[in-house]
Amino acid sequence: MSPDNPTPADTPAAGEEPEAVPAAEEAAADPAPEPEPEPAAAPEPVDPAFQSVVDSLTERLGEGFLASEVVGGDLCVRVDATQWRRAAEVAKTELGMDYFCFLSGIDWLPNPLLAGRDVWDPNPNEASEVAVDEPAGTIHTGIAGGDTRFQVFARLYSTRTHVGFTLKADLDDESPVVPSITSVYRGADWHERETWEMYGFDFQGHPGLRHLYLPGEFEGHPLRKDFPMLAREVKPWPGLVDKEQIPGEASDEESAPAEEEAAT
Amino acid sequence: MSLTANPAPVDWQKASYVASQAADARVNVELETEGMILNIGPQHPATHGTLRVVVRLDGEEVVWAEPVCGYMHRGYEKLTEVRTYPQVTTLINRIDWLGHFANEVPFILGAEKLMGIEAPPRAQWIRTIFFEMSRISNLTLFLGDMGVQLGALTPVFYAFRDREYVLNLMEAATGGRFHPNYDRIGGLKEDLPRGWIDECHGAMRKVRTFCDEMEDLLMGNEIFQTRTRGIGVIPASVGLDYGLSGANIRASGVDWDLRRDEDSPLAWKEVDWKVWTHPDGDSFARYWVRLQEVREAASIVDQLLDGLPAGPIMSKVPKIIKVPAGEVWCHTENPLGEMGYYIVSQGGLGPFRCKIRSASFNNVSILPWLLKGVYVPDVITILASLYFILGDIDR
Numbered sequence: 001m002s003p004d005n006p007t008p009a010d011t012p013a014a015g016e017e018p019e020a021v022p023a024a025e026e027a028a029a030d031p032a033p034e035p036e037p038e039p040a041a042a043p044e045p046v047d048p049a050f051q052s053v054v055d056s057l058t059e060r061l062g063e064g065f066l067a068s069e070v071v072g073g074d075l076c077v078r079v080d081a082t083q084w085r086r087a088a089e090v091a092k093t094e095l096g097m098d099y100f101c102f103l104s105g106i107d108w109l110p111n112p113l114l115a116g117r118d119v120w121d122p123n124p125n126e127a128s129e130v131a132v133d134e135p136a137g138t139i140h141t142g143i144a145g146g147d148t149r150f151q152v153f154a155r156l157y158s159t160r161t162h163v164g165f166t167l168k169a170d171l172d173d174e175s176p177v178v179p180s181i182t183s184v185y186r187g188a189d190w191h192e193r194e195t196w197e198m199y200g201f202d203f204q205g206h207p208g209l210r211h212l213y214l215p216g217e218f219e220g221h222p223l224r225k226d227f228p229m230l231a232r233e234v235k236p237w238p239g240l241v242d243k244e245q246i247p248g249e250a251s252d253e254e255s256a257p258a259e260e261e262a263a264t
Numbered sequence: 265m266s267l268t269a270n271p272a273p274v275d276w277q278k279a280s281y282v283a284s285q286a287a288d289a290r291v292n293v294e295l296e297t298e299g300m301i302l303n304i305g306p307q308h309p310a311t312h313g314t315l316r317v318v319v320r321l322d323g324e325e326v327v328w329a330e331p332v333c334g335y336m337h338r339g340y341e342k343l344t345e346v347r348t349y350p351q352v353t354t355l356i357n358r359i360d361w362l363g364h365f366a367n368e369v370p371f372i373l374g375a376e377k378l379m380g381i382e383a384p385p386r387a388q389w390i391r392t393i394f395f396e397m398s399r400i401s402n403l404t405l406f407l408g409d410m411g412v413q414l415g416a417l418t419p420v421f422y423a424f425r426d427r428e429y430v431l432n433l434m435e436a437a438t439g440g441r442f443h444p445n446y447d448r449i450g451g452l453k454e455d456l457p458r459g460w461i462d463e464c465h466g467a468m469r470k471v472r473t474f475c476d477e478m479e480d481l482l483m484g485n486e487i488f489q490t491r492t493r494g495i496g497v498i499p500a501s502v503g504l505d506y507g508l509s510g511a512n513i514r515a516s517g518v519d520w521d522l523r524r525d526e527d528s529p530l531a532w533k534e535v536d537w538k539v540w541t542h543p544d545g546d547s548f549a550r551y552w553v554r555l556q557e558v559r560e561a562a563s564i565v566d567q568l569l570d571g572l573p574a575g576p577i578m579s580k581v582p583k584i585i586k587v588p589a590g591e592v593w594c595h596t597e598n599p600l601g602e603m604g605y606y607i608v609s610q611g612g613l614g615p616f617r618c619k620i621r622s623a624s625f626n627n628v629s630i631l632p633w634l635l636k637g638v639y640v641p642d643v644i645t646i647l648a649s650l651y652f653i654l655g656d657i658d659r
Contacts (some may be wrong), residue, residue: 055533071591072378073527098501098504099507100504100505100506100507100626101439101506101595101604101621102619102626103604104619106617112344140589142589142591143591155604155606155621159520162525166591166606184509185505187635190625211334212334213337213658222343227342229342255321
């Protein structure tokens with residue numbers, strides 16, 4: 001619910017490695033780094049357009065309105081999955097969100113292909129900064145929070161006021177079911193078909209959940225994080241094995257002055 | 265007994281049985297025509313790739329239509345999850361292969377926003393120039409190609425000829441005609457080569473001449489007008505409901521252009537240009553709006569070239585790009601419509617999840633609604649006037 005971007009507190013030294021040492025020591029001393037105490041009494045002024053979106057959704061959905069967060073000048077609202085269609089209706093009829101942008105899903109399971117390290121890690125032997133001592137499969141959800149592995153999210157926009165927001169809802173891990181919003185936004189039809197085949201979310205009330213991209217007999221849900229990438233199973237990603245020299249890597253920097261000296 | 269448009273699958277056996285019984289009972293009865301399934305594509309010039317449209321016909325009239333996509337699905341959203349940010353730009357170049365450079369921009373802007381860095385002004389201006397040039401190279405092809413779909417073969421050769429001037433310039437600066445991969449987080453790969461600006465002014469003159477030619481040759485043509493006016497009308501509310509964007513929705517009278525209406529670090533606000541709309545919403549309006557857009561784009565490029573600021577083209581970024589955890593939605597007005605990326609980062613070298621919102625996907629999803637009740641020759645006109653690129657649908 002905090003209006004501030006939590007990134008600085010959450011990821012110490014995301015980019016710079018040399019400066020990371022003191023921050024890492026701090027993190028080691030305090031294994032559960034708490035977000036910095038924020039002045040909750042004086043939140044940042046929220047854009048009045050966003051405030052009206054939050055207000056009317058809170059009023060209409062009541063308990064179904066779970067969380068909202070403004071980050072980087074953009075509003076994200078999380079609602080209960082049962083209130084998903086109601087939220088879309090309120091957005092369209094009362095908030096004037098006439099334009100349907102997209103609908104898709106997120107699987108918050110950590111990517112098993114990366115096995116606790118970053119993509120294309122330049123130093124695969126060193127422990128990754130991201131990997132911390134937590135059980136495998138720990139889920140970190142994003143803006144506006146989340147309690148479950150799966151989230152469905154949609155983007156709605158008003159072409160008159162040029163205000164848009166992201167709508168999210170948590171779905172059950174075992175049976176991800178959410179009401180279809182095709183009756184509200186007709187454009188959601190194909191998006192829900194795509195999300196259904198890619199994530200296995202069941203959109204109740206959709207006129208025909210058929211495969212859109214994949215062949216009809218395809219099994220599995222490719223965009224789920226635990227769906228295997230066959231090419232990677234057969235042969236490891238060359239970025240990890242035949243590692244090319246990255247321009248500007250430490251050894252590169254060291255060799256550059258040496259060459260200059262040799263030239264002079 | 266004529267068959268009315270019906271989205272649900274018709275039980276043809278039953279219907280023909282009922283019709284035959286009715287024919288027995290009554291004397292003056294309109295005989296039923298057999299429903300016919302016509303397959304348009306997957307290989308059809310109007311589809312810009314491999315889109316298959318299955319239509320069911322009653323005589324000459326379409327009673328049901330279903331686009332079948334997926335022939336070109338490349339799984340970019342999955343692939344972005346196992347690639348670094350600089351590697352992703354190589355992929356997303358190929359989404360809308362005619363609007364190449366414009367695909368890179370929203371992704372890069374989103375990543376920059378998450379990292380809290382901004383490219384220097386010169387880089388932003390050059391980005392805008394290339395953005396508009398990719399719009400020109402994309403839409404000139406449409407302006408000529410629309411003629412081919414109506415049986416006029418000449419315009420497309422003009423289009424290919426004049427598009428080449430723009431593509432050559434892109435190649436001169438970026439090294440790639442179709443896949444420039446020129447945008448970098450924090451700036452651009454290289455500065456413009458010497459003499460490029462003068463050549464670019466010359467190319468923009470050619471583009472303007474091309475627009476005049478098309479207006480004269482094609483848009484003023486009576487056959488063209490008869491075949492496009494009043495065909496495939498999309499009301500604004502329906503279009504917005506389906507998520508149509510870009511010229512398709514501006515041709516329905518919606519005055520909405522992300523270049524003007526959204527805050528963007530790119531330089532559109534620095535120059536003087538106009539958003540064109542057309543009230544009709546038919547195939548002709550879509551052609552007309554795109555023609556004006558090419559003219560505006562040429563004018564934007566000219567003005568930007570004149571006022572191009574000096575300075576660096578790359579801001580200071582870490583050698584290894586790591587994007588802090590967070591989520592960002594970044595969208596721009598691409599040649600085909602609104603294109604955006606919803607990037608979820610968890611602090612790694614690559615995106616955790618990257619939802620690609622491409623314009624053509626929504627633009628084509630209106631086809632089942634739009635094709636209902638039109639005649640067979642108009643199907644091609646409507647497909648051509650909606651203007652989609654298959655890579656932009658299938659991603």
